[in-house]
Amino acid sequence: MIQTKLQPTATGAILFDTAVAPLADEAWFDAAAWRARGVLGAAGRGQALFVDLPFGPCVLRHYRRGGLMARMNADNYLWIGAKRTRAFREFRLLAELHDAGLPVPVPVAARYQRDGLRYRADLITRQVLNSMTLAQRLAAQSLDSEMGIRIGRCIAAFHARGIWHADLNAHNVLLDASDQPILIDFDRGRRRRADYHWQQANIDRLRRSLLKLGANAGDSAFEQGFWHPLLAAYHATLGDNTSVSVDASGNGGLA
Incomplete structure (x- = not known):
């Protein structure tokens, strides 16, 4: 069963599985650093990155809008509370589904960064190898x-x-x-x-x-x-x- 912990950051918070580490690290979410280092691959609209974290291969996905809205606002969402951020909601749903035995990627960590009435978000899940x-x-x-x-x-x-x-x-x-x-x-x-x-x-x-x-x-x-x-x-x-x-x-x- 996934055991979660909420860790405040300077601009928001990280929700993570304590089985992977006692403390979360914001470096996990640094897409620019991963690209500079040479990521293992990328896929999807938001260019999810395949990254090799200390606890194994994972997928880092930055939340991005699609369609016409993306031209005006690529990745900012209206702040209506931490529990209702896209990343935290998906993390908790995946944890629930995984614990119920349904076939989903294992959630590792979710982060939001707040800026006034807006926020940006990211999600890390275990990579499904050879898929x-x-x-x-x-x-x-x-x-x-x-x-x-x-x-x-x-x-x-x-x-x-x-x-x-x-x-x-x-x-x-x-x-x-x-x-x-x-x-x-x-x-x-x-x-x-x-x-x-x-x-x-x-x-x-x-x-x-x-x-x-x-x-x-x-x-x-x-x-x-x-x-x-x-x-x-x-x-x-x-x-x-x-x-x-x-x-x-x-x-x-x-x-």
């Missing part, structure tokens, strides 16, 4: 029915507990060295009352991202060989005893 995103597996043309089944069961396990992922897309599904799925990037994710509409919206979002990345709607290799097994496993894991219908667009609904 690839679902988007990368699609690009490598290595999707199959067994993978679809595992991903469907994985998503259902989160939905059964009322866990909503705000951006469930092919970049946020990892496959580890054993092809076991792990969901990443729970920024803005939260617990919700179980409801078919938001659960289905999550599934639809994942499908749209796959199609946008090059999956062919209607192609049997994708539909029959990956997507339909994913849907069937998803509904079966949720304990749905009704049949699963698949409309012409490939979306799964309850018959």
Whole structure:
């Protein structure tokens, strides 16, 4: 179980797992220093950095806005209290999910830096070694029915507990060295009352991202060989005893 400690800093605070160190170090979050030193890699909209900390390989992610808002305000958020900062909320959600046995990155530390009514934030998680995103597996043309089944069961396990992922897309599904799925990037994710509409919206979002990345709607290799097994496993894991219908667009609904 993750044991957390809050450590004040000159401009904010760090929330961290005491299993990694008795005291947190702001140097962990120094992206400029990591880049100068030569990081192990980078990925994602915010260019998450793969860094080698004293307690093992980790991922450092700076919170950044997307879309049109990013042009005006790249990484500042309105201050409404420490507990409601993006980093602290995601850290606590990941800790809860990890302790419940759900496949998520292990949270290490979260930091906010406050400047009046604004703040900036960062999150560090354990790196999932030898993993690839679902988007990368699609690009490598290595999707199959067994993978679809595992991903469907994985998503259902989160939905059964009322866990909503705000951006469930092919970049946020990892496959580890054993092809076991792990969901990443729970920024803005939260617990919700179980409801078919938001659960289905999550599934639809994942499908749209796959199609946008090059999956062919209607192609049997994708539909029959990956997507339909994913849907069937998803509904079966949720304990749905009704049949699963698949409309012409490939979306799964309850018959």
